[in-house]
Amino acid sequence: MSELDPRVAYHKWYYDTQVWEKTHFLGVPCYKSVSDMWNYQEILSQLRPSLIVEFGTLFGGSALFFSVIGRAINPEVQVLSVDISHQRVDAKVQVDSAIHLLTRSSTDPVVATTIRQMRKSAPGKVFFIVDSDHSKAHVLAELELLRAVIEPGDYLVVEDGNVNGNPVLPGWGPGPKEAVDAYFEQYPDDYRPDLEREFKFGFTFAPSGFLVRK
Numbered sequence: 001m002s003e004l005d006p007r008v009a010y011h012k013w014y015y016d017t018q019v020w021e022k023t024h025f026l027g028v029p030c031y032k033s034v035s036d037m038w039n040y041q042e043i044l045s046q047l048r049p050s051l052i053v054e055f056g057t058l059f060g061g062s063a064l065f066f067s068v069i070g071r072a073i074n075p076e077v078q079v080l081s082v083d084i085s086h087q088r089v090d091a092k093v094q095v096d097s098a099i100h101l102l103t104r105s106s107t108d109p110v111v112a113t114t115i116r117q118m119r120k121s122a123p124g125k126v127f128f129i130v131d132s133d134h135s136k137a138h139v140l141a142e143l144e145l146l147r148a149v150i151e152p153g154d155y156l157v158v159e160d161g162n163v164n165g166n167p168v169l170p171g172w173g174p175g176p177k178e179a180v181d182a183y184f185e186q187y188p189d190d191y192r193p194d195l196e197r198e199f200k201f202g203f204t205f206a207p208s209g210f211l212v213r214k
């Protein structure tokens with residue numbers, strides 16, 4: 001897309017005004033674009049997962065979103081949200097019985113063990129969303145970890161590939177999109193890019209990041 005494309009201009013306006021840092025779900029900060037959240041709601045409605053796994057909790061607004069939407073679709077859904085610190089998590093999130101907070105780095109082997117255990121107790125499809133440390137090396141390590149637990153038909157979103165000039169924050173350095181590109185060089189047949197979803201709302205914070213496990 002060219003710099004003159006209105007979708008690029010809107011993406012830059014949306015990101016650079018930091019309105020996403022002032023976005024709340026039921027009163028809890030949720031650092032996402034609202035059109036991405038609507039896209040996730042549509043994906044969840046089709047996928048009907050039994051488990052939602054999020055890397056990067058922060059205040060917990062996104063975990064709460066996944067719990068509320070996920071339970072409206074499947075009352076038995078479980079949400080696992082992983083972060084190196086849960087000190088800032090909102091009280092509403094802490095008391096949500098569907099949300100399990102795991103305080104670890106998302107690349108810790110315990111995360112894979114926990115996902116396997118949760119899959120066993122809640123068989124079905126899994127929706128994964130990667131939104132923690134946005135460096136290329138860390139996201140690549142997360143994708144490697146997920147490789148051992150993700151199954152055909154599961155959905156993976158890799159967020160914030162828009163940094164490093166894709167099209168925001170030029171000069172940020174290699175990030176999630178570059179990690180996805182590198183992953184595809186190594187494992188070209190693992191995922192089907194869901195381009196219809198990626199382009200549906202004109203812009204996304206997750207370019208190249210809507211992926212269906214083959």
Ligand SMILES: C[S@@+](CC[C@H](N)C(=O)[O-])C[C@H]1O[C@@H](n2cnc3c(N)ncnc32)[C@H](O)[C@@H]1O
Nearest residue numbers: 030031056057058062083084105106131132133
């Ligand atoms: C962008 S925020 C998450 C935003 C949240 N998902 C939302 O939509 O509101 C990134 C989070 O990743 C966490 N983080 C940073 N490094 C991490 C790591 N190695 N493993 C897990 N979480 C990490 C940070 O503590 C921070 O809370």
